[in-house]
Amino acid sequence: MTMQDSASGVALWRQVADGIERGIANGTYAAGDKLPGETEIAEIYRVNRHTVRRALATLAERGFVRAERGSGTYVEAPRLAYPLRSRTRFSEIVGAGGQEPRGQLIDASEDVATKELARELGLKTGAALIRIEALRLADRTPICVSTSWLAAARFPDAGRVFGATRSMTKLLAHYGVRDYRRGTTRITAAIADAADAARLDLALGRPVLVVDSTDVDIDGKPLVTKRSRFAAERIEFVVENG
Amino acid sequence: MTMQDSASGVALWRQVADGIERGIANGTYAAGDKLPGETEIAEIYRVNRHTVRRALATLAERGFVRAERGSGTYVEAPRLAYPLRSRTRFSEIVGAGGQEPRGQLIDASEDVATKELARELGLKTGAALIRIEALRLADRTPICVSTSWLAAARFPDAGRVFGATRSMTKLLAHYGVRDYRRGTTRITAAIADAADAARLDLALGRPVLVVDSTDVDIDGKPLVTKRSRFAAERIEFVVENG
DNA sequence: TCAAGTTGTCTAGTATCATAGACAACTTGA
DNA sequence: TCAAGTTGTCTATGATACTAGACAACTTGA
Known part of the structure; x- marks a missing residue:
């Protein structure tokens, strides 16, 4: 054959x-x-x-x-269980598994809201955004690449803050957000594109779990919307239903 | 290149x-x-x-x-949104999209519980099970292949009943289960194996969303545990957090 | 009507994927 | 010590993926 x-x-x-x-x-x-x-x-x-x-x-x-x-x-190796809860914190999940969570800023730049992004964030199409590209690792193993968008008006200089804190939780805290939670989450799978494959240390053709999510504050107001790509071979999502 | x-x-x-x-x-x-x-x-x-x-x-x-x-x-085409709720019914989800849900029995056979299956179903390792292999479609488009396991003691002849009703909900009702809900759900992605690719009408190398789930009755007692493989290119899961 | 831009089909040449067989180097257990 | 079973490396050959270039068939808009 x-x-x-x-x-x-x-x-x-x-x-x-x-x-x-x-x-x-x-x-x-x-x-x-x-x-x-x-x-x-x-x-x-x-x-x-x-x-x-x-x-x-x-x-x-x-x-x-x-x-x-x-x-x-x-x-040789196993997989990391990744719970999808209302309070999802990368650092807590990875830390609970006895591994050292690490964040790494790949790129931060300005962007304008597409219709979809504007709807997720409750802004107008064309509004100024800050886009943060980040890589997350457990010990030295890359887990996911994520692209986050925040309103530039509310979070000016967000890129630099993320670069310094390497944590979305700390970034939000810096702007006075004391608590936040997950809004809806959308999950699908795809084949990693070349850039993601390189960053996640995946062979071409390997599947990634694609997660679109929006975090909201305690009043339900949107803070940040993300598209994360997880190395499927290293991750298993766990959905806990009430 | x-x-x-x-x-x-x-x-x-x-x-x-x-x-x-x-x-x-x-x-x-x-x-x-x-x-x-x-x-x-x-x-x-x-x-x-x-x-x-x-x-x-x-x-x-x-x-x-x-x-x-x-x-x-x-x-030409778009994607089907698939909500992950506590009450997940394939027929309702597909029906809501204006498409005709269809089920198809691929195979039913007897099986014995592995350690993992036994734990999920609250049985002892080696207990007699019934394994049902089924294909689910929306109109004529294959959506997922699922392998379900039920305790043979409680659901004797489950294979034949599923073949006749083509619905897990109706099968459970036949044995007196009036309502049920989702326990925990585990999601990951993988490349479809040859058999699944054929049944889902996918090219080799295409990703599938792999969902491991257990349905429980209103008292929380496990009824059926499943491993479903969804054609990632046709599906998007939506997790709604409370 | 015509030019520019599009998809469809043909002929070749090169790189490499996959098969096939043989043997070396090493580990394990009798 | 030895036989059986394992991974490592070599040579050789056929099938085919990919590239390259040319031209036909057709659509669209000026």
């Missing part, structure tokens, strides 16, 4: 890698387990052993497995 | 197709809009025009765009 046969645009070795990764994600292969031998995997997927080796090579590079010559290939 | 250069295992034409599809999903190109010409797209992505044509061909086949000779290529 060749790539053309499937007409999927996804190389065979990549399909094998995805299959094994799925097995790791859903617990078929747990951390520390030994994978089947390369010849056996080749039989399972009905591909050549070289194709399997290419798949395992990329999984090893991404830290999912570790090959030991003469012995076998072993599973 | 070739596929090998990027070492992503994703063909160039596929990356272009994903890029254009992303543009359609996020509103850069709205329904009815004319896409840039093939030569222009080729310049944007720095690929050959033939590569762009291949990308557009697959988008056309999937119904996202329509090419008109001599004139241009035009955008």
